Amino acid sequence: MKxxxxxxxxxxxxxxxxxxxxxxxxxxxxxxxxxLVGERAATMGxxxxxxxDDSTGCYYNPAGIxxxxxxxLSGSGNVLHKMKTVYSETIGTEDWVRESETLVPNYFGVxxxxxxYSFCFSYVVPEAFIEHQDLVFDSPLSxxxxxxxxxxxxxxxxxxxxxxxxxxxxxxxxxxxLYYHYRSFMRQQHYFxxxxxxxxxxxxxxxxxxxxxVMPKIGMQWSPWSLLTVGMALDQTFxxxxxxxxxxxxxxxxxxxxxxxxxxxxxxxxxxxxxKLPTHLAFGVAYFPTPSQLYTVDIxxxxxxxxxxxxxxxxxxxxxxxxxxxxxxxxxxxxxxxNLPDTDSSTVAPYEYIDILxxxxxxxxxxxxxxxxxxxxxxxxxxxxxxxSGSTTSRNMKxxxxxxxxxASSSL
Amino acid sequence: MNLFSKHLWFYxxxxxxxxxxxxxxxxxxxxxxxxxxxxxxxxxxxxxxxGRGVSAKILGKYPILRDEGTVRYINQIGxxxxxxxGRPELRYYFGILDTxxxxxxxAPGGYIFVxxxxxxxxxxxxxxxxxxxxxxxxxxxxxxxxxxxxQSTDRSVTSGIAQVLGGATLSAKIALERLNDLAFKMLxxxxxSKEDEADADQKALEMLTSLGYDPQSYLDYLQSxxxxxxxxxxxxLSKTHPTIIFRYNNLREFIMENDxxxxxxxxxxxxxxNKIATL
Numbered sequence: 001m002k003x004x005x006x007x008x009x010x011x012x013x014x015x016x017x018x019x020x021x022x023x024x025x026x027x028x029x030x031x032x033x034x035x036l037v038g039e040r041a042a043t044m045g046x047x048x049x050x051x052x053d054d055s056t057g058c059y060y061n062p063a064g065i066x067x068x069x070x071x072x073l074s075g076s077g078n079v080l081h082k083m084k085t086v087y088s089e090t091i092g093t094e095d096w097v098r099e100s101e102t103l104v105p106n107y108f109g110v111x112x113x114x115x116x117y118s119f120c121f122s123y124v125v126p127e128a129f130i131e132h133q134d135l136v137f138d139s140p141l142s143x144x145x146x147x148x149x150x151x152x153x154x155x156x157x158x159x160x161x162x163x164x165x166x167x168x169x170x171x172x173x174x175x176x177x178l179y180y181h182y183r184s185f186m187r188q189q190h191y192f193x194x195x196x197x198x199x200x201x202x203x204x205x206x207x208x209x210x211x212x213x214v215m216p217k218i219g220m221q222w223s224p225w226s227l228l229t230v231g232m233a234l235d236q237t238f239x240x241x242x243x244x245x246x247x248x249x250x251x252x253x254x255x256x257x258x259x260x261x262x263x264x265x266x267x268x269x270x271x272x273x274x275x276k277l278p279t280h281l282a283f284g285v286a287y288f289p290t291p292s293q294l295y296t297v298d299i300x301x302x303x304x305x306x307x308x309x310x311x312x313x314x315x316x317x318x319x320x321x322x323x324x325x326x327x328x329x330x331x332x333x334x335x336x337x338x339n340l341p342d343t344d345s346s347t348v349a350p351y352e353y354i355d356i357l358x359x360x361x362x363x364x365x366x367x368x369x370x371x372x373x374x375x376x377x378x379x380x381x382x383x384x385x386x387x388x389s390g391s392t393t394s395r396n397m398k399x400x401x402x403x404x405x406x407x408a409s410s411s412l
Numbered sequence: 413m414n415l416f417s418k419h420l421w422f423y424x425x426x427x428x429x430x431x432x433x434x435x436x437x438x439x440x441x442x443x444x445x446x447x448x449x450x451x452x453x454x455x456x457x458x459x460x461x462x463g464r465g466v467s468a469k470i471l472g473k474y475p476i477l478r479d480e481g482t483v484r485y486i487n488q489i490g491x492x493x494x495x496x497x498g499r500p501e502l503r504y505y506f507g508i509l510d511t512x513x514x515x516x517x518x519a520p521g522g523y524i525f526v527x528x529x530x531x532x533x534x535x536x537x538x539x540x541x542x543x544x545x546x547x548x549x550x551x552x553x554x555x556x557x558x559x560x561x562x563q564s565t566d567r568s569v570t571s572g573i574a575q576v577l578g579g580a581t582l583s584a585k586i587a588l589e590r591l592n593d594l595a596f597k598m599l600x601x602x603x604x605s606k607e608d609e610a611d612a613d614q615k616a617l618e619m620l621t622s623l624g625y626d627p628q629s630y631l632d633y634l635q636s637x638x639x640x641x642x643x644x645x646x647x648x649l650s651k652t653h654p655t656i657i658f659r660y661n662n663l664r665e666f667i668m669e670n671d672x673x674x675x676x677x678x679x680x681x682x683x684x685x686n687k688i689a690t691l
Contacts, residue, residue, distance in 0.1 A: 069442065172431040226436045
């Protein structure tokens with residue numbers, strides 16, 4: 001049964017819809033582990049701080065590349081990264097469904113060893129969000145004949161840079177990665193509303209933003225006992241600049257009275273406000289009982305550097321098992337908790353509070369000089385969303401995602 | 413965190429010093445595939461060493477033919493087969509033994525020999541390719557290594573050969589010499605099993621058809637051996653291989669099963685005749 005919305009509240013909801021969309025239709029910056037990177041790492045739930053002994057280590061823990069077996073070249077791509085978010089009863093009684101689908105090569109790395117030194121150059125896409133929606137509602141209310149909305153949003157973060165690591169003694173290594181951080185965000189959104197009395201509204205908004213920054217990452221690995229390694233990595237992204245520009249135009253006619261009224265506006269805003277990204281401290285332990293098995297756990301601690309974010313801890317665990325010397329399977333579990341503070345009765349939109357859990361599975365086939373990995377990562381979470389600007393009313397929401405990945409590496 | 417950031421490099425230095433002072437070497441990081449391929453490489457090296465010793469014994473019995481043009485030709489044909497169908501980790505060597513006896517030998521590691529007598533008996537390049545492919549199949553399938561049971565406890569032939577022949581000690585050298593003798597005896601007297609010979613024949617036929625050679629030519633060559641085996645001009649071949657009838661029937665069956673009766677490949681008779689004219 002449809003709720004009896006008045007036209008005012010519908011118009012209000014549509015207007016604020018564009019407002020909350022402005023705030024929400026970006027990559028998920030309320031979580032830090034949205035895309036898992038790498039070959040072995042991604043299929044073990046991103047649990048790699050105490051391992052990191054291939055070029056993927058540049059991203060997880062640069063100290064680990066000191067233990068790489070040889071020179072290598074590796075790359076991986078998400079064949080499919082599909083995310084679906086459902087907000088219950090958001091447009092009248094209807095659910096609002098957001099879907100994003102990306103296909104990005106999210107990792108490339110080349111690793112070279114020289115004596116006890118290792119050098120690496122890597123390219124990582126830790127965040128990628130591409131969303132396109134065309135929504136049409138015919139007669140959603142008795143006073144509304146048609147509502148149409150179209151939006152396209154892209155938000156991708158790239159990291160690219162060199163790494164170096166050195167082995168000090170047999171059991172200990174340190175490493176450093178220096179990434180250049182580049183983020184590109186753009187969104188175009190348009191809606192059209194036609195009322196039964198002939199009034200209509202047209203709204204168009206375009207926004208773009210880029211971020212440039214650096215992300216130093218320092219790491220260490222140590223083997224205190226046989227078959228066991230521990231790893232630690234510390235990083236933080238410092239933005240150098242973050243220019244953004246938004247254009248908005250709005251036009252409506254109101255035929256409710258005898259005299260038709262027109263309203264038109266166009267507005268451009270610019271900003272240089274930089275985000276303050278968290279300090280990230282990762283700690284991991286890996287146990288290698290046999291050459292065919294390993295178990296590893298990581299704890300990722302994020303210390304918020306800006307107001308409105310909470311310090312959080314994510315946990316992950318993974319295992320690797322060789323079916324035979326040339327075929328291995330991996331499994332991982334991980335958390336992806338929200339970095340927003342807890343909610344209470346005063347929580348005001350826009351706000352999404354959702355904790356996510358994930359599982360990953362992968363298979364690798366090895367030849368003498370190369371390997372191919374196929375994997376899948378599934379995440380699910382449910383929580384609350386405060387959508388309408390200024391409102392303290394929340395709605396249930398749930399989000400799930402599926403990533404299919406393909407990776408390959410070759411020794412040089 | 414600020415305090416930590418301020419003195420970061422100092423802490424790194426202290427931690428590095430302390431941690432590097434004690435701890436455990438990280439060889440255990442090597443995964444199953446690393447160890448497997450490392451072992452494979454070691455095995456290949458041992459197999460080549462082993463084959464080199466066996467080849468030395470063959471060359472001790474028969475002199476090598478120094479006819480540059482013919483040897484180059486044999487190598488061209490052999491390399492053409494091995495490049496496409498041989499083991500990529502091996503480098504194959506092809507030589508001609510200067511004897512009237514009719515035979516061909518393969519030592520482990522990629523050392524392949526054909527006798528002058530056999531070459532004279534052949535009538536086209538497809539027959540030569542067939543004989544070389546038969547020997548190459550013995551190398552690829554590690555028939556000698558398997559027959560000598562150079563297997564480790566996990567039944568893996570490859571890890572076993574390194575275990576037996578991998579050492580640099582005197583006992584390992586004696587073991588290697590002993591194995592060389594056994595392999596040489598196998599080539600000259602005992603022969604491989606009937607199954608291994610049948611397998612090598614079939615693999616040879618597969619290689620021939622893959623390379624576009626006429627498979628029937630190889631069967632014709634086997635047929636042409638018959639009178640020489642009866643006359644005793646191929647004594648070693650006679651001792652070490654199954655009967656021609658067995659081999660011929662086995663291949664006929666293979667041809668029928670794989671619908672190769674009507675496959676007409678190249679023979680290159682003229683080129684073959686020109687190249688071996690000096691023998």
